Amino acid sequence: MGFCDDVKAAAEQIAQASDITIISHIDADGIACEAILSQAISRQEIRVKSVFVRQLEPLTMPQVPNDDSFKIFSDLGAGQQNLMMERGLSEKEVLIVDHHISQPCEREYTQVNCLPYGHTRMSAAGVSYLIAKQLDNSNIDLAKLAIVGNVGDMMAREKCGLVGPARDIIVEDGVRHQSVEVHKKDLNCYGTATRPIHLSLAYNDDPFVKGISNNQEGARQFLKKLGIRDKTSDGRWRVWEELDREEKRTIISALAEQLIAHGEKVDRLFAETYGFPDELPRTPMRNAQEYATLLNACGRWAKPAIGGAILRGDRGQAYRDAEHMLNNHRAIIRNLLQFIIDTGVKELENLQWLHVGGRYPDTIVGIGA
Template sequence: MAFTDDLLEASEIIRSADSVTIISHIDADGIASEAILKEAVGRGKIPSESVFLRQLEPLMMKWVPKDDSLKIFVDLGAGQQNLIEEHGLLYEEVIILDHHIGQPSKTEYRQVNCLPYGVTKLSAAGIAYLVAREMDSSNRDLAKLAVVGNVGDMMAREGCGLVGPAREIALDGVKAGNVRAISHDLNCYGLSTRPIHICLSYSDDPVIPGISNNPNGAQLFLERLGIQLRDSEGQWRVWEDLGSEERRIIASALVEQLVAHGESVDRLFGESYIFPDEAPRSPLRNASEYATLLNACGRWTRPAIGSEVCRGDRGLIYQQAEEMLRHHRSVIRELFQYIIRTGVARTENFQWIHTQDQFPDTIVGIGAGMALSKLDRRLPIMVFCTLPDDPEVVKVSMRTVDRVVRSGIDLQAALCEASALVGGAGGGHAIAAGAYIPAGTEETFVRRIDEILARQSAQGTKDC
């Protein structure tokens, strides 16, 4: 069968269901996926319930109902089919929409997964959207949410823009009128909400000498170019406020800055995704910032609020989401500062830190990614933390950068192998992955990861 055949089959299965239960992950991709499906089945007059899980593991399976509804597992399930089977769900009760590596089980559940077809840059929200589009072509307006899921799950990171089916989905949004794809835009986070100099100072891909991690330096840089930083009302201007000539002046100067320091300009520009139906300067205006808001809802155990926002709430629910976003950013900033202040331990192949119970387990991966901007980006970073509700389990989060992945490093493979060796389980992607391991095995785990990364690195060098 072709990928399109799988999408068609899934759409027919869902359309024919009397009721559905959507079981989804709590990150931006999972929330966007759930919202797409919730909206699609609602338009099809199919009753639905939703269950959000931070991990599909034995203790969480109790939240998956055993009723007559069709269970749609999205952004999880492919690698945990044995758990679904052990839970007693039958073949005809389940369909999985996922983009993670699958693990076999005795029951071969119906599944839509892009990986077997060689599509690696498509998130679960992308798959959910393609199924929704097959259900009814009028669901093309939901492409906007798929863009949020794809960008939030770093599908645009490596290529500085969405590629393949993910970009085709973005163009569906362009046709629907609620997505603008801006080519050759600045490859930087915060284009719609952060003051221009702050936005530039947060650039870490590429790192711009004298500007990255240096707000004062960024401000002086812009002032020398004659860029007006505030509008007529005294409000800081954001990148989206700038005219084309101002953007050209800044872009040219940034290129000169990088070239003067012998740095590559390859990643300075990329394709950004703006939503013209959202208010200017809103966190919902830009795909990457929209994804951050959804992540905030999920990480602080309120994914359903993110779903309501995705499906149109701009009132009280949205205000709650904004408040969670502010809190989310504040705590991540504290975690980032903690990692930098405390320092990391190093092996030959990665760097790591154990935060114990200092910070919520739902944000340590994000903090790890941010900390890389101040640490040795040539080495992946690992962060351990304890779980407040289960002291016998330790959560592991790892992050790295595209350059390291291209050298042959695969964090998902490393964490899956190492966690299995100590009695845990892991998953994720080559650039960002996580695991749960028994408390007390951290020292052994560190050694195992170091050995695996050394092997991957050697193999990558050999392949080159």
């Protein structure tokens, strides 16, 4: 059997169930998994409920209901199968949808995992989407969510764009559905929908452009020399996606010239990016990177269900709550990074460590590390 066979078998298992519980991870990928699977299952008129966990461990296993429901573990489970066995879960009531290394286990739980088949650049949201599409081809509207999950799990980072099935199937489905726009050879930077142009340039250090990266004023002067207005006629900061094609070309060419002048490569200056034209301009949902950050903020602050509601289309209270968490998330991270700079990192022979005490949530400290 191959990966496609595993996807087909999983869809058949789901279709035969009458009551399903999804147990999913709290990061952008896990939240996207839950939103994809729960919507696809609901459309089959199957009862479904969801539980989010930070990770599967002895302390969190009691959150997994010990009932008659069929249980789908998404973006986790492959490496924690012994915990499922200890919980008393049988092989017939479990499906694992994951992309992490699998743990040997006495019980052979059904698993759809892209990793053993060599698909190392696809996340669990991608696997979830393929199952949803197998359930019903009309679920291609969920491709957008899978792209957010994949990008949020850094699957586009190494190659400056998605590759493999994530690109060839999921992105293409999104384009065909007209909910996804692909921007080839776009500027490889973050915040193209919400950040002022000079901040997008200044905060980007991959690649590091001397005089611009980590230099807000330098970035503004760079734009000024190129004759690019950084504000609109009514005084608002312009964002990257509002620039016309010629302005973008001018900026990218000038950045490339600067990199070459300093003996640097230009390959990471470009990236394939994924935009969502049906979302409002100047919002984080406008592109995959910023959408994923919004979801991650929800997860980091223990509100993954709010991220799930946004993925289902809630642009009211859920979005307002998420936006508040995102702003708070960014402020806390800035504070944490300044704390690290001020306090310093202790270094041992094979270890670097920092003690933050109770100043920051444990879900945030890892970002600083």
